[in-house]
Amino acid sequence: MLIQIINGIMLGSLYGLIALGYSLVLGILRIFNMVHAEVFMGGAVLGWIVMTKCQLPFVLVLPVVLVGGAILGLMTEFFCVRRSIAVGSHFVPIATTIGFGLVLTTIVSNWAGAHPLPISVPFQYTQVHFGSASIPVTNVIVFFTSFLIMGILAYFLKRTELGLSTRAVGENPEVSQLLGINTTRVIQLTFMISSMIGTLSGILFGLMTGAAHPYMGEHVALKGICLVIIGGMGSMPGAVIAGILGGIAEVLTSVYWSVKYADATLWLIMFLILLFRPLGLMGKAEELQRLQ
Amino acid sequence: MKLDWRKLLLIAILGVLISSMCVVSAIAQQKTEAVPFKIGIVTSISGPGYGYGQRAVVGIRYRIEEEINKAGGINGHPVQLITYDTAMRPDQTAMLIERAATVDKVFAVLGPNASSDVAAGFPTASRLNIPAIALGGTLRGICEKSAPWCFASMMSDDFSMEPLALLMEQYKTKNIVVMTDSKYNYAVSQGEWGYKIAQRRGVKVTHDKGKLDVETGWPDFTPQVSQIKAMRPDIICAILYPRDLALLAISLKRGGIDAKQVPCFGSLMVLTEMIVAGGEAAEGWYGSSDFDIENPDPVQKAWQKKLTDYGKSISNDPAIYTVSTNTACGYDAAAFLSEAMRVAKITPSTPLEEARAKIRDELPKIKMKTYSSNEFHFGVGGRYEKNRLVKPIYLLQVKGGKLVSVGQVTE
Numbered sequence: 001m002l003i004q005i006i007n008g009i010m011l012g013s014l015y016g017l018i019a020l021g022y023s024l025v026l027g028i029l030r031i032f033n034m035v036h037a038e039v040f041m042g043g044a045v046l047g048w049i050v051m052t053k054c055q056l057p058f059v060l061v062l063p064v065v066l067v068g069g070a071i072l073g074l075m076t077e078f079f080c081v082r083r084s085i086a087v088g089s090h091f092v093p094i095a096t097t098i099g100f101g102l103v104l105t106t107i108v109s110n111w112a113g114a115h116p117l118p119i120s121v122p123f124q125y126t127q128v129h130f131g132s133a134s135i136p137v138t139n140v141i142v143f144f145t146s147f148l149i150m151g152i153l154a155y156f157l158k159r160t161e162l163g164l165s166t167r168a169v170g171e172n173p174e175v176s177q178l179l180g181i182n183t184t185r186v187i188q189l190t191f192m193i194s195s196m197i198g199t200l201s202g203i204l205f206g207l208m209t210g211a212a213h214p215y216m217g218e219h220v221a222l223k224g225i226c227l228v229i230i231g232g233m234g235s236m237p238g239a240v241i242a243g244i245l246g247g248i249a250e251v252l253t254s255v256y257w258s259v260k261y262a263d264a265t266l267w268l269i270m271f272l273i274l275l276f277r278p279l280g281l282m283g284k285a286e287e288l289q290r291l292q
Numbered sequence: 293m294k295l296d297w298r299k300l301l302l303i304a305i306l307g308v309l310i311s312s313m314c315v316v317s318a319i320a321q322q323k324t325e326a327v328p329f330k331i332g333i334v335t336s337i338s339g340p341g342y343g344y345g346q347r348a349v350v351g352i353r354y355r356i357e358e359e360i361n362k363a364g365g366i367n368g369h370p371v372q373l374i375t376y377d378t379a380m381r382p383d384q385t386a387m388l389i390e391r392a393a394t395v396d397k398v399f400a401v402l403g404p405n406a407s408s409d410v411a412a413g414f415p416t417a418s419r420l421n422i423p424a425i426a427l428g429g430t431l432r433g434i435c436e437k438s439a440p441w442c443f444a445s446m447m448s449d450d451f452s453m454e455p456l457a458l459l460m461e462q463y464k465t466k467n468i469v470v471m472t473d474s475k476y477n478y479a480v481s482q483g484e485w486g487y488k489i490a491q492r493r494g495v496k497v498t499h500d501k502g503k504l505d506v507e508t509g510w511p512d513f514t515p516q517v518s519q520i521k522a523m524r525p526d527i528i529c530a531i532l533y534p535r536d537l538a539l540l541a542i543s544l545k546r547g548g549i550d551a552k553q554v555p556c557f558g559s560l561m562v563l564t565e566m567i568v569a570g571g572e573a574a575e576g577w578y579g580s581s582d583f584d585i586e587n588p589d590p591v592q593k594a595w596q597k598k599l600t601d602y603g604k605s606i607s608n609d610p611a612i613y614t615v616s617t618n619t620a621c622g623y624d625a626a627a628f629l630s631e632a633m634r635v636a637k638i639t640p641s642t643p644l645e646e647a648r649a650k651i652r653d654e655l656p657k658i659k660m661k662t663y664s665s666n667e668f669h670f671g672v673g674g675r676y677e678k679n680r681l682v683k684p685i686y687l688l689q690v691k692g693g694k695l696v697s698v699g700q701v702t703e
Binding site for chain 1: 343502506507510511512514516518538543545565568571
């Protein structure tokens with residue numbers, strides 16, 4: 001049981017990161033960024049290109065994935081969101097980001113094929129031993145890296161001027177603009193950061209499973225939204241906690257009950273939490289008010 | 293104005309001459325352009341199962357276009373292949389067979405390939421009285437249920453799993469784990485046969501039935517690997533799609549289970565896609581096939597070379613041009629169908645119902661050597677399912693990134 005809970009926490013740390021990407025855009029811009037799952041896939045595919053196709057050193061993955069994420073974020077903001085936000089619509093971006101995601105998947109699957117793209121690193125078969133149990137070192141790296149990214153994001157939003165400006169725009173874009181904050185730049189930055197988190201999640205997932213493939217985003221798309229709702233709409237700490245709980249629930253269900261019910265368990269948890277706590281685990285009434 | 297009757301006569305004669313030339317030319321053209329037979333290929337060209345379908349199409353096209361049509365066609369008439377993409381969707385499959393039979397009026401259907409597509413498509417073919425030769429469809433009994441119209445060129449699940457018995461014998465197995473993809477009926481069926489073989493040999497399955505089952509696209513096998521490690525099996529049997537099998541292989545190796553130490557058996561799904569994606573982790577995995585790529589039979593070797601070259605001329609994707617059981621099954625299906633049409637002496641002008649009935653009646657009688665020195669024929673019932681091609685089954689192992697035959701089952 002203990003080893004399975006550890007497996008669940010490892011997987012959950014990644015789910016938390018994915019949910020964080022959704023939550024960031026939702027919290028600041030009140031938009032569900034539906035292309036986040038395909039950006040996640042893009043990160044894993046970029047990792048495959050760097051490590052397997054181009055046979056470049058592992059250390060080059062990080063800058064490539066970050067730059068790739070930033071570019072995808074800017075593209076999402078420009079093509080899918082800018083015009084809609086300008087006229088005050090927060091529903092049209094749902095459709096445009098879904099469309100953009102489909103385009104990305106089609107491009108990647110036609111170019112790379114539908115079979116898995118192996119992601120190999122020198123230490124991929126190394127294990128970390130805890131008594132009689134052992135965990136792949138890749139999973140441990142994913143766990144610590146996920147929390148490192150979450151920590152960096154929290155520091156950025158709370159302690160840096162740019163982060164505070166981002167939160168200000170999320171609170172009240174009109175007043176922020178009057179105070180001299182360039183809201184367009186902040187929106188672009190939000191999408192860039194969210195997409196960089198997406199691509200990083202993707203490469204970490206690819207590292208954990210050993211492969212990328214064009215349809216891997218499908219697995220996390222709805223799951224991420226479910227976790228955002230469980231954690232509390234717009235609450236980033238809530239998204240992280242929901243991710244970890246989601247990972248544990250998924251693993252324990254698959255091991256002690258059946259894999260068939262693993263996804264359904266997550267949605268059942270969501271229904272139960274909303275039944276007793278409609279705002280989610282860490283959602284606040286004023287936050288929900290602001291998002292509506 | 294006076295009419296010049298000579299001019300009029302000249303115009304009339306010229307008109308008659310030109311018309312006659314047109315008619316003669318049309319008749320001549322009709323004679324030189326022989327009307328083709330239309331054959332439908334219903335298989336997965338796109339989607340996650342594109343490799344199986346595309347490889348089968350390579351085999352079919354080679355037989356029909358390179359061998360049959362270039363030699364003058366069937367009974368003097370070329371064959372026109374019309375391809376329908378099921379994208380491995382059973383709802384699509386039934387509809388496409390209906391369209392092929394009733395709208396495009398094909399003489400017969402080659403396909404489908406995926407078991408779920410065959411299960412959906414065969415009743416439609418049966419209802420519409422059109423012969424269909426599945427390129428896969430390994431569920432035992434599926435041909436018998438849809439006899440006499442439906443046939444299959446690939447061996448059934450029970451035979452595909454028999455090499456597991458060879459492994460159990462070789463490794464003196466006492467216990468086994470069985471993991472299947474509960475989303476697809478081919479995997480569930482093969483898993484069932486795995487349990488039956490274990491029972492027959494007195495080998496213990498170390499978990500409750502279905503306990504280790506996963507679904508296609510399951511992201512992280514770490515929890516399942518932790519369970520398997522605790523069970524300490526002598527053999528791991530996993531019936532998953534090649535993509536998921538590769539991820540499982542990687543996960544097992546990361547969890548300290550090397551296929552070179554603990555035999556891992558993946559049945560028909562240990563294919564090129566699995567080996568490429570699994571890399572080092574796929575080494576040592578066992579699989580089964582009714583086609584042995586390393587068979588030293590010179591007839592098969594020569595055929596393989598031609599098919600590989602032909603496949604490369606169509607695509608540079610190794611998942612398509614690498615000759616495998618799917619290629620062989622496509623080739624066999626096309627070979628048996630064209631032979632049945634030849635023997636039945638049908639032509640494109642034969643009434644469709646009559647032609648289809650003749651094909652249905654001739655197919656079970658044919659015995660022929662296709663891609664190898666072995667003579668194949670359709671089973672008549674009992675151990676060898678009625679209307680399913682009888683072939684040997686090979687136990688294969690991944691060695692140096694290639695599938696090598698290490699055993700054979702003939703009964």
